[in-house]
Amino acid sequence: MAIVTFLSDFGLSDHYVAAVKASVLRGLPTAVIVDISHQVEVGDMGHAAYLLSSVFRDFPVGTVHIIGVSNSNERRPRSVVVEIEGHYFIGEDSGVFSLLSEQPATRMIxxxxxxxxxxxQEVFGPVAARLASGEALEEVGTEISAINKYMPTRAKATKQQIAGNIVRVDHYGNLITNIMKHDFEAIMQINKYCPYEINFRREKIGIIHDHFFDVGPGECFVVFDSSGRLQIGILQGNGSELLGLMVNDQVFLDFKI
Structure with a gap:
């Protein structure tokens, strides 16, 4: 089965999404096209990278991913294909590919x-069809040695504390941070599983829950989501509004050693 995913900031009120899908299907009528989202904030590469990095590993290795998000002022920005973790990503060379994985790209075209x-429509869709049909990566363009990179905002981790930021507020008002589960687990092991506390604004929470429903309606939960990011929210409420938190606000995970 040839799978092509599609992520864009095109919205849903115009024909643009359908036009790109048609360009894939012209080249490969049997392609299965999966929409990730078409409501990325316009030109927001951080939003695009967050959505795609959260889900691309759920697809089979060899899946082709189209990124229809642009933040370039160039008349004709460079289009590239990048192989990361066995997946193929097609889009503008904007730096977004460097935000998808901690593993480096293995090939760049x-x-x-x-x-x-x-x-x-004119480039990404037809190339996606060629790759999904089994054409070799080197056949669709010219190999290059480097692509543009973003420097993502990363949490700062010490034995005493992980200091992070809110990087996204989702549709439900949940607050997604850049504090990662693997960092938390590594420091907990070093600290022999000492007590800890999550601090933001005037709130202090002494537990990371296993599930949203470990708290009652209207109460604050803290969980690691399926992509391993620390997430804060209010059950059946808008966490961003009720907690007064937004993107770039700080969150601290303090270890009581």
């Missing part, structure tokens, strides 16, 4: 430029 104004 520059694609021919779009002569029009809609690279996702």
């Amino acid at each position: 520059a694609l021919g430029g779009s002569m029009g104004t809609f690279a996702a």
Whole structure:
């Protein structure tokens, strides 16, 4: 089964999403196209990377992923295909690929430029069809040695504390941070599983819950989500509004050693 995922900031009120899908299906009528989201904030590479990094590993190795998000002021920004963890990502060389995984890209290919104004339809879709049909990566463009990179905001971890930030507020008002479960577990092991406390604004919470429903309606929960990020919210409420927190606000995980 040839799977192509599609993520964009095109919205749902215009024909743009359908046009890109049609360009894939013209090249590979049997392709299964999976929409990740088309409501990425316009030009927000951090949002795009968060959504894609949270889900791409759930698809089979070899899946092709189209990223239709642009933040470039260039007339014709470079289009590339990047192989990461056995998956193929097609999009603008904007730095977004460096945010998808802690593992480096294994291969990078520059694609021919779009002569029009809609690279996702004119370049990304047809190339996705070629790769999904089994064509070799080196056949679709020219190998390159480097791509643009973003420097993501990372949590700072010591034996005493992990200091992080809220990086996303989701549809439900839940607050997603850049504090990662693997960092927490590593420090807990070093500290012989000492007590800890999550601090934000004036709130102090002494437990990371296993599930949202470990608290009652209207109460605050703290969990690690399926992608391993620390998430804060209010059960059956909007955590961002009720806790007064937003993107870039700080969250601290203090270890009582």
